Amino acid sequence: MIPSYHKIKWISESIDLKVEQNYHYNERFIIFHDSTSSNSKQTLNMILRVDTLHESYSLFLYSPFWIINRTELQLELQIENNRTFIEMTETPLLFCLENFESEPNKKTQGQLRLYDIDNENNTTIWSEKFSLDITKSTSMASCKVPNDRICVDVLISSFGLTKIITFSPSIAIINKSTVELEVVETISDKEQDKWKSVNPKEIIPFWSHNIKDGIMCDHYKHSRAASSSFMMNEKYRTLLRMNDKERPVIYVRVSAANFDGLRVIFGDYKIDDAPLLVINCLKNDSVSFSPINNVRTKILPPQNYVYHAWLDSSKSKELVISCGLKKTKLELTSQCGFLGKNDDCNLSYTICVVGTQTILLVTDDPEIIEAASAMSSLAQPGQPAQIVFHDNGLSLVNSITEEEMLYISLNKSKVIRTKTRTCFIRPYIAHEVMGFSILNILQERKYAKSDTYIAHITCSENPPSWLMATSKRLLFGTKISLFDLYKIDWQIEYENLKEEPAIKPNLNEI
Template identity: 40%
Template sequence: MTAHHYLPSDDYNNETNDFILFDWANESTTDRVLRLNNGTNGHFVVYKEEIEAYSENTDEPIRKSFNIYVKLALHLLNLLPIPIECSIDNMENITLKPSELYHCIQGNKKSILIFRISSYLNALWISEPCDLNVKGHGTHNEHIIKFHELITDETIRMILRVDTYRGSYRASFYSPFWIVNATDLKFQFKIENDKTFIDSIDKPVFACPNKYHSDSHKKKGHIRLVSIEDDESVSQWSEGFSLDVIKSTGITSCKVTNDRTYMVCIDIVTCSFGMTKIITLAPSTAIINKSSFDIEVAENVSGSYEDNWKVVQANQMIPYWPRYIKEGVMCVRYLGGTLSASCFSIKDKHRTLLRMDDIERPALHVEVTVTDYDGFKINFSDYKIGDALLLIVNSLLNQSISFCQKEDLHTQILPPQYYVYYTWNDPLKPQELVFTTNGDNITIKLNPICGVIDKENENPTYYAIFDDGPQTVLIFSSETQIIELVSDTSSTSESIDSYIQIGLHCLGISIIDDINHEDLLYITLNPTKDMWTEIRNFNIKPVEYKLNQSIEKYYKKYQENLNEQEINQKYQIDKNRYVQFDGDIAEIIDEEGNYVHVKRDTLDGFWVGYGFSTSNQIIHLRINNLQIDNQLQITLFPTILYPIISKATATDI
């Protein structure tokens, strides 16, 4: 830019001009006011960025070069899922949609902002003024914005974070916590001593402690059921759960006075912009009806149905709060049916096909999924191929097979050259089948197996259980060739004789926008930390976590006492095992003389193995410590993906 006129920079608000003058040789950044064509004043920032200039096709800098940015002084960003309104110095009134960035023409670094929210909790909220010229809290210059409801004078709080980027202000309006109640109950949510009422609506409720700032750590959250008495002895607070996490899912318990405990799943996830935690409250047990028909469910208590039947419509999911957790038995029937219902266990993970007392709809598939972090999911669905517990095939030429469920009186007969799809008569009884042929009985569990019935007979009956796609099949035959063919015993016993493996110790990939010359992402595959590993069937595997800790503990002692007297010393790991070291090699020995060698090593960041024989193939793939970092110059969430220690294995692999 060429200087046409000198502008004083001590107080830019007192003088306006219709052009901008910037002394790029001596100034790095400055604020200017420009008179616009409509007579209003626009507030701008001129910012100089100094970079190295390189000789062509070399990485050798030869001189300095400059980028000069002319930007508006103030930008407003709405990071709430609802629209907000903002008054800037009582001159400029704007409405910001969710995720909208507004470039303020008349706003500046000394503006006073007043916010207004009209679509939250069916009320109108107006904030107290926020002066941008006043320094906010913490390293991120955060202002706590206090809102008042016009009628009840109830208050809520939000955060305005003011970041400086290339000389201009970017003010991000957000709430540090969104709480989504996916249950049919009402809760109170507490951080420190600040309490927030959470209604049973599937819309986010915003929470912000009175003394909140993003630099604070060790924040704990608590929940409890809302009681009419509002007495903590009637409805107790749950144990505290950490809010300083990127992603976490777990279960907490809320106790009430009638000795009932409500298990609530707490899912915490960080928004993409990195400043808000979304906390979802969900029931630890949910019923999902994916079938084509409406159903009713109830608990079974001591062999009788509970009167409180709950309706679950087709393609509906409802929360469910079991009262009799120890028994863990649920009954289901079609809506409107008054006949007997089918019962099954909800205490563990399984799937089965239920016999329903309905001629037109004789079967209903149920699957119970269980995890230690988000509880039980009970899924009902229509019958499809593969849902039947067992396909029983009688390929005998002239001999029938009779069978029944163990401890069940209902016996079925399968004629020769017939087959039948079968499921349990009672899923709560022992899940074994008793077969009878020629007076000889045998009890079979539904595991892949081969066997024979009536060995002493001149023509014994052979059987095999195998999987045919999604369907488990039990076949009876008098020919051993058929049994060998379906069980494929020769193929499964064949060993892998050739193996190829490829490993990359570490790998870095940079994603670049070549048009704008910007680094976008940097992806790295890094090796693990040093750990003790064992070679099994061509594959390098880490030893079990507790064993790894024990070996590492004595390895450090071995290194401290590395001399001629201690070099052959054995260290006792537990009652039956000892370890002896030779450099980075350890020999683990038990009292019976069995031993195995392990090595202290790192696992490659990327590893793939391919093994094959005449009829079998195997593929192993392992990726360790995958990390993705955002490389843009202005980013609120610099790390997109970061490896963390697994709760299940307690390792950092």
């Protein structure tokens, strides 16, 4: 007796355990009936395996197949001419072949199709056959569904008698973020369905109307004013700009496999989620870069780094990078190249992929290029890696500037030595970049050639004016044009200062 399955109490006829069976295992085909209704024609087929040890019986009651339907579609499954209807339910369907005792070496295959329970004649053609004689496999079956693909996952149970078959859509939306999202597919800027809601930590199936040309759009459910879009038919990750002050971007990753479909995964933004990391290792020169066909250029000061993501992830991932008058166009594939010559230095770049992070590095030091290239080759899948700890140490870091002040290392001879860092690559800070950019264009780079930017403060908004400190002087300037033209009202070198600067209460003086 089975107390409850599909809210029904099932009972079978009596079984004589002493009757021997003719096939390899002593297994019996058991038919259960609905015990709550004498007129019900519903049956439940199971297998009872009887093992005899001395004078004891060991009984295993099981179903050869558990069918799980996660497609939100009504399906029909056929295995060796045995058919069953699969509803849209969370409860697994227990399925047993009537001729389960057939030849043990015969291959078991299944077929799938859509099924209309209200109109049995309105059914689609069967899919191609997929094998069930496996311990763990994921494959794709083509049948007449909106995107012609259903993912079939076959897993054998821990006790080895039941195969768990899971049907799921070839595209699944996984929301790992902490905010509720809505998604929809668009083709030629036309929405193909209603927006589908995805709660935090939820997984939903998604059927594409045109996986080749379709674009997925998403937005926060609480803020539907604007949406971001991305291609969903290729494997990549990016950040999407969202129209929300608290959460201006969201992370998205498209995971693709030949036989496991697509998984679109959303998540909250973390510092290293941007697909590209740009590092300027130059000591005196800035580096400018912008996506191709984009007039907005980002300036990266010397010894700074910045994470970058594309505003439109469906467009080309090429960059235009420049340093001074040297400019080149780059594809973001692993490579090294020569950017140009600046004074006595050869400017080079390298693009390497470490894990899922693409890194673009600009430097005039060939040792850095060599080290970065070696790191990229080491990070390739399938490459052997050896990790060696040469020694342990203690790093003293300034909590405000986040700069390493002192490093104490203990080598193998247990002799304590100290080491200070000579080069530090800092994160991109918009205020500092603005000051660096102003210094870089003042009087045709007159001061940028001899001075190094340190800091600046804004003195007035109308007209925009600022006081800047460089490595050699103080400058006071005013913006005189909408086209980023500035004039210097006065400047004084530190060696010409007669006394330490002081703050005066008169707002007309500095």
